[in-house]
């Protein structure tokens with residue numbers, strides 16, 4: 171391959187990547203953060219607001235990260251005796267068209283089980299979110315150990 175065709179191939183690859191981003195822009199993730207409850211925790215969780223700018227409902231069906239052995243979509247449910255416990259939500263979370271869905275403390279969240287490293291305040295956790303329609307979206311989630319439940323202008327939630 172001549173230098174010129176290498177450059178052309180690189181330009182083509184960049185514009186393809188650009189198109190993929192524009193497609194994925196129907197989903198926007200914002201105000202994301204991750205935390206562990208104690209310094210030596212072997213599990214952690216991530217919270218965020220997922221906005222759907224598209225006109226079709228979407229669904230967060232999976233999440234992946236190298237930070238943990240398993241990454242699952244969880245929610246909190248009250249068991250019969252009034253104790254809140256976490257359950258794995260196989261079907262994931264609906265993200266309504268032109269709406270948003272909140273992953274927040276005491277509610278839906280992305281769970282990291284079996285952390286491969288301890289999470290320190292300020293660390294960045296790369297996570298790939300998998301949507302039924304929008305496909306895979308990779309984001310960086312900052313570890314924020316100082317955030318109080320509900321902080322950030324959202325509804326207050328006990329944890």
Ligand SMILES: [Cu+2]
Pocket residue numbers: 215244245256257279280281
């Ligand atoms: Cu959980």
